Amino acid sequence: MTRPLRFIQIGVGGFGHWWRHAFLPNLREKGLAEAAAAVDINADLLPEAGASLGLPPERLYTSAKQAFDETEADFAVIVVPPAFHEEMVELAIGHGCHILSEKPIADSMAACSRIYHRVKASGLKMAVTMSHRFDADKQSLQREIESGRYGRLNYLVHRFTCNCRKFGSWGRFRHEIPDPLLVEGTVHHFDIHRAIAGSNAKTVYASTWNPPWGEYAGDSTGLVIIEMENGVRCLYEGAKANATTLNGWGGDYLRAECEDATLELDNRWLRVLRSGAAPRPLVTDLALREQPLWMNAWLAEMFCRWVNGETAGHPTCLEDNIQCAALLFAAVESAHTGAVVDVQEYLRRHIASAG
Numbered sequence: 566m567t568r569p570l571r572f573i574q575i576g577v578g579g580f581g582h583w584w585r586h587a588f589l590p591n592l593r594e595k596g597l598a599e600a601a602a603a604v605d606i607n608a609d610l611l612p613e614a615g616a617s618l619g620l621p622p623e624r625l626y627t628s629a630k631q632a633f634d635e636t637e638a639d640f641a642v643i644v645v646p647p648a649f650h651e652e653m654v655e656l657a658i659g660h661g662c663h664i665l666s667e668k669p670i671a672d673s674m675a676a677c678s679r680i681y682h683r684v685k686a687s688g689l690k691m692a693v694t695m696s697h698r699f700d701a702d703k704q705s706l707q708r709e710i711e712s713g714r715y716g717r718l719n720y721l722v723h724r725f726t727c728n729c730r731k732f733g734s735w736g737r738f739r740h741e742i743p744d745p746l747l748v749e750g751t752v753h754h755f756d757i758h759r760a761i762a763g764s765n766a767k768t769v770y771a772s773t774w775n776p777p778w779g780e781y782a783g784d785s786t787g788l789v790i791i792e793m794e795n796g797v798r799c800l801y802e803g804a805k806a807n808a809t810t811l812n813g814w815g816g817d818y819l820r821a822e823c824e825d826a827t828l829e830l831d832n833r834w835l836r837v838l839r840s841g842a843a844p845r846p847l848v849t850d851l852a853l854r855e856q857p858l859w860m861n862a863w864l865a866e867m868f869c870r871w872v873n874g875e876t877a878g879h880p881t882c883l884e885d886n887i888q889c890a891a892l893l894f895a896a897v898e899s900a901h902t903g904a905v906v907d908v909q910e911y912l913r914r915h916i917a918s919a920g
């Protein structure tokens with residue numbers, strides 16, 4: 566049996582708390598990985614982080630550079646806001662560490678493209694934790710569509726609407742950055758659309774704005790239309806400043822219009838609707854799939870097995886995830902210009918100019 570991999574966790578507050586308490590313990594229990602150091606610019610968070618990760622005080626840092634310089638590690642877990650991802654990826658590569666990073670890859674397509682080239686040139690492995698595609702409800706819907714029982718997928722409708730209009734209610738930094746809905750929210754949904762449609766995006770059109778009552782510097786609300794390369798269309802509604810949370814995190818509304826049936830997922834209730842003799846459709850409830858691990862715990866375990874050479878790849882590896890980044894930042898460009906953006910041309914242009 567191989568020794569446990571050693572990781573440095575960068576960012577222990579915010580979602581980093583969930584990493585320490587809900588996602589990483591599985592790796593330790595299975596002997597797959599253990600903490601080697603933890604970093605956060607907020608020193609007040611470090612003692613509790615050290616206790617939860619089983620680290621002594623000398624392995625707790627306020628400087629990521631110092632942590633990498635003084636620690637032997639196999640991979641980095643990056644859980645800081647997107648504007649700092651590139652800096653952390655550079656440090657990890659400079660110290661020969663693989664990378665398991667929170668989404669999105671970075672906060673601009675230029676930074677994502679530079680990371681793409683740097684990681685590929687290094688020969689190191691990088692995966693991005695697109696948690697929500699790997700939740701039981703979305704996996705169940707995806708597998709039902711892939712079964713072919715309902716014929717070909719025609720189009721998808723997706724609703725994600727929340728009441729997080731007050732400053733700080735969606736985490737402070739999201740109220741201060743440009744395009745928070747798309748960059749911090751919709752990137753997950755684009756990943757889900759690609760997976761369910763079984764295709765990368767061909768074009769995207771996005772209209773985004775912030776209503777007067779939304780305490781955001783950037784756009785908190787948006788309507789998006791995507792045409793996939795295989796012809797499937799997606800219609801997406803995202804809102805973080807609504808009066809009501811209808812379909813928040815883990816409770817998305819997704820309707821998949823297939824050739825022979827409609828599949829509807831609403832707050833984790835999955836059902837199939839078919840035409841019957843009566844005016845109302847025939848409705849069959851479907852149970853969600855069950856397995857021991859979902860979301861980041863599952864993704865992190867798959868990452869360790871990939872790094873160990875037990876598996877050939879990872880479903881959210883950089884090569885796959887660069888398509889999410891392209892769709893995300895092409896949507897941002899569309900929102901800013903009002904134009905329909907050719908996603909693959911946008912990706913090629915940015916990868917070429919960063920090379």
Ligand SMILES: NC(=O)c1ccc[n+]([C@@H]2O[C@H](COP(=O)([O-])OP(=O)(O)OC[C@H]3O[C@@H](n4cnc5c(N)ncnc54)[C@H](O)[C@@H]3O)[C@@H](O)[C@H]2O)c1
Pocket residue numbers: 575576577578579580581604605606607610627629643644645646647649667668669694695696697736738749
């Ligand atoms: N996959 C998901 O469902 C999910 C959910 C929440 C957040 N996230 C992602 O996690 C990342 C962090 O988001 P968050 O909500 O935890 O943010 P946050 O601001 O709540 O917490 C970030 C933590 O990182 C620390 N930090 C910030 N800059 C740092 C630096 N340069 N060096 C070291 N530490 C630093 C902060 O002190 C804080 O403790 C983002 O990429 C976000 O998109 C993903």
